[in-house]
Amino acid sequence: MNLRSHRGRPWLSAFGRRTSLAAYLLIECLVYISVLFLLLGAGYVALDRCIDHSVVLRRTADDISNALHAGERWRADVRAANGNIRLENKDGEQLVYLTTPRGKRTYRFSSGSVFRSVDQGPWTRLLPNVQSSTMQSDPRRNGIAWRWELELQPRTKGIIKPGRVRPLFTFIAVPASNL
Numbered sequence: 001m002n003l004r005s006h007r008g009r010p011w012l013s014a015f016g017r018r019t020s021l022a023a024y025l026l027i028e029c030l031v032y033i034s035v036l037f038l039l040l041g042a043g044y045v046a047l048d049r050c051i052d053h054s055v056v057l058r059r060t061a062d063d064i065s066n067a068l069h070a071g072e073r074w075r076a077d078v079r080a081a082n083g084n085i086r087l088e089n090k091d092g093e094q095l096v097y098l099t100t101p102r103g104k105r106t107y108r109f110s111s112g113s114v115f116r117s118v119d120q121g122p123w124t125r126l127l128p129n130v131q132s133s134t135m136q137s138d139p140r141r142n143g144i145a146w147r148w149e150l151e152l153q154p155r156t157k158g159i160i161k162p163g164r165v166r167p168l169f170t171f172i173a174v175p176a177s178n179l
Contacts, residue, residue: 060155063129064167067152070114070126071171074135077105078146083177085146087135096135109133112153129153138172145174 077098078085084099093110103119112130115123131153138145152167 056155060167063127063152063155066127067150067167067169071148071150071169073116073126074107074148075171075173077107078173079176081105081175081177083175085137085175087137094133094135107135109135114150127152129155143174145172147172 077100080100080102081098082101084097086097088095088097093108096107098105098107106117106120107126108115108117108123109130112128113125114127114130114133116126117123127150129152130150132149132151134149136147136149138147148169148171150169150171152169154166
């Protein structure tokens, strides 16, 4: 290998090859690396969105489950009522008073939550994140039924649009004295 022959020609490597091929391979590697980073970035964004949607779906499922349990508890209290059910609306709150053989039960909807009290004790929150709640009598041919219409607030997280699930529930119960 004669180094003097290459001093005037920098495009030739020490082995007599053109250096432009080596430079082309370097640029090609940089392009591949940038494409890899773009794919990894898009994959990360997709994974993050999937995790966010999964969290929202889990919370919505928990809210629906809690609403069904609260509705069944309300229906059991109405069925156990001896016909003495009183409805009261005041100061943006709705109160329903039930008298059962086991004591008094009171339901209250205020500030986006449904609360329940047993024998005028402390209020326990049955359902948080409630958009609207209406308990009302529903006169029927053979007696009076009670209907509870409940709408939960749709769950969202960050920039996710409200889901396709609109959690609406209607619970109907008849007091035992009307049967």
